[in-house]
Amino acid sequence: xxxxxxxxxxxxxxxxxxxxxxxxxxxxxxxxxxxxxxxxxxxxxxxxxxxxxxxxxxxxxxxxxxxxxxxxxxxxxxxxxxxxxxxxxxxxxxxxxxxxxxxxx
Numbered sequence: 041x042x043x044x045x046x047x048x049x050x051x052x053x054x055x056x057x058x059x060x061x062x063x064x065x066x067x068x069x070x071x072x073x074x075x076x077x078x079x080x081x082x083x084x085x086x087x088x089x090x091x092x093x094x095x096x097x098x099x100x101x102x103x104x105x106x107x108x109x110x111x112x113x114x115x116x117x118x119x120x121x122x123x124x125x126x127x128x129x130x131x132x133x134x135x136x137x138x139x140x141x142x143x144x145x
Contacts, residue, residue, distance in 0.1 A: 046090060047133040053091030054126035057084055060094035061119035065112040072109065076102045 064080040071077045079099040087093045 045133055045137060048130055050091040051126040051129040051133065053087055053093065055123050055130070057082070057092050057094040058119045058123035058126065060096065061122070062116060064096065065115040065119065068112045069109065069116075078102055 067080040081097040
C-alpha cells in the first residue's frame with residue numbers, strides 16, 4: 041500500500057475541500073430558478089493528524105430565486121484559488137521527494 045507524505049496528504053485534503061466548495065456553489069448557481077430550491081453549502085473541519093474535511097450541508101428552507109448570486113461566484117473563485125494553491129503545494133512536495141530520492145542513489 042502506498043502512503044502519502046504528511047505534506048501531500050494535507051494538500052490533497054485541501055483540494056478535496058475546494059472541490060466540495062466548487063460543487064456546492066455550482067449547485068446553487070445551476071438551481072437558482074428551481075422552485076423549492078434549497079441552497080447547498082460546505083462545513084469545513086480540521087482533520088487529525090492534519091488537513092481538513094468537508095461535509096455537505098443544505099439550507100432548511102427554500103431560497104427565493106433572487107439570492108446573492110454574487111456570493112456564489114465569489115465562493116467559486118475562492119475555491120478555485122484554494123485548489124490551485126494546494127495543487128502547487130502537492131507538486132512541490134512531489135518534486136522535493138523526487139530530489140531527495142535522486143540524491144540517495
